[in-house]
Amino acid sequence: MNFTLKIWRQKNKNDKGRFASYEIRDVSPDASFLEMLDILNEGLAKKGEEPVAFDHDCREGICGSCGIVIDGRAHGPGRGIATCELRMRSFRDGATIVAEPWRAKPFPVIKDLVVDRTSFDRIMYAGGYISTKTGGVPDGNAIPIPKPVAEEAMDAAACIGCGACVAACPNSSAMLFVGAKVSQLALLPQGQVERKERALRMVEQMDAEGFGNCSNTFACEAECPKEISVAHIARLNREFIRAKVT
């Protein structure tokens, strides 16, 4: 397959950035989007040009490192996939594909398609943890948890923190990410100790980082590679209100 790529190139944080066009030929329809970028970069390196920088690690949709807005969609067309799981057969042969980094104030571009997502880490430091006695492995059945609750918590825990929710949101809101993290721990007995402070502190940090307000467009849920439900945003709101009034 052949494609014309319009890729955002930006030297560093302070560079203004611009789109550059590249032609790429004979790409396998089974290649992932990242593999296609590898092929492009090999060609660029051979020509002595600077390769396109992009984040990646596991390349099997579980690490949350990759993330590119492709043709106006976070992680490209398709549902429930990360950029590494996007195959080139999803595009028309000869198509022009536009690739841009996540766009949000709290995610400044470091280089080309790579953004700084440490704002998510700082939200996690604020409350995304539990206090527990470390040491020996606890008995798996020591704390009984009903199956539906465990399932709901697991669905929230599926969040890989890629930031697609922020990238897709017209307001650059991080409510789905924070909602998933708060939900996961609020549902389980282990998360009860810091339950109140967690909701308050994580929301406070989210606001301090400059993320926008959720306007319930639910673009986040549609673009989340782990298909995390906006019901977790409702739970975050509930947890926040609960923490404020009790």
Added chain:
Amino acid sequence: MKSLFAFFSSSIGKKIVMSLTGLFLCTFLAEHVAGNFLLFMNDNGAMYDAYTEFMSHNIVIRTIEIVLAVSLVGHSISGVIVWLKNRRSRSENYKVYKLQENTPLASRITMITGSFIFLFLVVHLRTFFVPTRFGTEAVSPYTLVVQSFSNEWYSAFYIVALIFLSYHLRHGFQSAFQTLGLKNKKYSRLLDWLAVIFWLLIPLGFASMPIYFAFFYKAGPAALVLGVQ
């Protein structure tokens, strides 16, 4: 006091203000449309005028009116603040951004629909509320309605405003429950049905009034006196 300030300055706090005030405004709409159906009593407005007379002098209603005004201002101000903040959160616009593939139209245009409704409210209050409440000479609200809606352009403006209201509530009503954390799998279908009352039935009820008076109303003796065709 400090925690109250922290609540309102947080992103979720401002949205809770929006949802509570929005839902209160929704209950007002339900009362307003129900009362306005008295326009169809075919009694030359006797019951409608009596109803407005009661509403403008009852102490309970007058008190609620203040809450209503505060709600409207609170809803509008927090809406604008949230909107401005959201615009600032995006670093740069995408060259290609296919938001429309993932989101319903009503959710993307609340600021536009809200602004138009605000503009409509200014005109609406100027036409009906100001002359009946603050006017020097006594006017029959029913006659005001007949006069105003006999102008097709004025009626058309109302109908356009109601379409905007419908879109605003299509998103806003269920959105309020989501923000208050009351939306989940158990209740979301019930909420969807309840929302139909607000985004479809109430705007249709309101729209029936300008449509009736502009196109189907046969002028009664009271209207003839005023020279309405």
